[in-house]
Amino acid sequence: MNKIRKEIAALIVLLILVFLWALSTQTSVNTSTPVNASTLINTSMPVNTSTPVNTSTPVNTSTPVNTTPDPESQVGGMAIQFKDGISEAEVKAILQNYSMIRNYRITYDTNYTEKYYIMVDKDKITDVQSKLEKEKTWTEPTPAIKKGNYYIITISERVIHNKNFIMMLSKYNLQLEKFVWCDIRFLYSDGPLTYWIPKEDAIRIKNELEQNQNIFIVRLSYIYSS
Numbered sequence: 066m067n068k069i070r071k072e073i074a075a076l077i078v079l080l081i082l083v084f085l086w087a088l089s090t091q092t093s094v095n096t097s098t099p100v101n102a103s104t105l106i107n108t109s110m111p112v113n114t115s116t117p118v119n120t121s122t123p124v125n126t127s128t129p130v131n132t133t134p135d136p137e138s139q140v141g142g143m144a145i146q147f148k149d150g151i152s153e154a155e156v157k158a159i160l161q162n163y164s165m166i167r168n169y170r171i172t173y174d175t176n177y178t179e180k181y182y183i184m185v186d187k188d189k190i191t192d193v194q195s196k197l198e199k200e201k202t203w204t205e206p207t208p209a210i211k212k213g214n215y216y217i218i219t220i221s222e223r224v225i226h227n228k229n230f231i232m233m234l235s236k237y238n239l240q241l242e243k244f245v246w247c248d249i250r251f252l253y254s255d256g257p258l259t260y261w262i263p264k265e266d267a268i269r270i271k272n273e274l275e276q277n278q279n280i281f282i283v284r285l286s287y288i289y290s291s
Contacts, residue, residue, distance in 0.1 A: 142250040143248075144248055144284040146282045147244065147245040148245070150245075153173040159277060165262075169250060169252060179219050181219070181242065183220060184212075184242065190209075202224065204218060204219060220241065244281070
């Protein structure tokens with residue numbers, strides 16, 4: 066009986082030792098497993114902290130072109146200086162022979178400062194100009210205009226009743242005459258902001274009109290921005 070008890074006790078001790086050995090071995094295995102360093106931050110690829118600039122689309126630093134027409138290139142009308150005695154019907158008939166390129170309105174016989182003139186034959190112009198140079202207040206500061214064999218000299222309204230001036234007219238067989246001024250204004254026709262014509266066209270028309278024997282000068286009226 067005692068022998069059986071001793072065998073049982075020895076078996077229990079053996080089992081306890083086996084258990085303790087197994088427990089010790091398991092703990093040793095767990096602590097010997099190294100930490101997986103593969104989860105560390107990959108330092109071979111540096112972090113890009115800069116904001117890249119898209120250079121495929123260059124910045125346009127040039128000054129944009131202004132497509133708005135220059136006001137000094139836009140002509141809104143004309144002042145036409147006709148010879149004395151021309152009628153409104155004759156004015157309209159003359160203008161119809163020229164390409165004005167846009168519809169327009171005529172104001173006949175307008176009131177301009179330059180009202181009077183004399184036509185001096187080329188054979189008398191030297192003597193007449195010599196006299197007028199001595200009487201500087203008799204004329205307006207406007208250059209003489211040559212039309213054919215005559216010179217058109219603008220006379221001041223202040224002297225039209227001056228006796229000495231009248232005597233000069235009689236001496237050289239000259240006649241005091243009056244300009245007929247007519248205003249031309251271009252009209253809307255093709256939409257907004259079309260009440261003008263380009264400067265180039267206006268100059269062409271001016272040059273053509275001044276070739277007419279009934280017209281002395283043409284002055285262009287430009288549109289200016291406010």
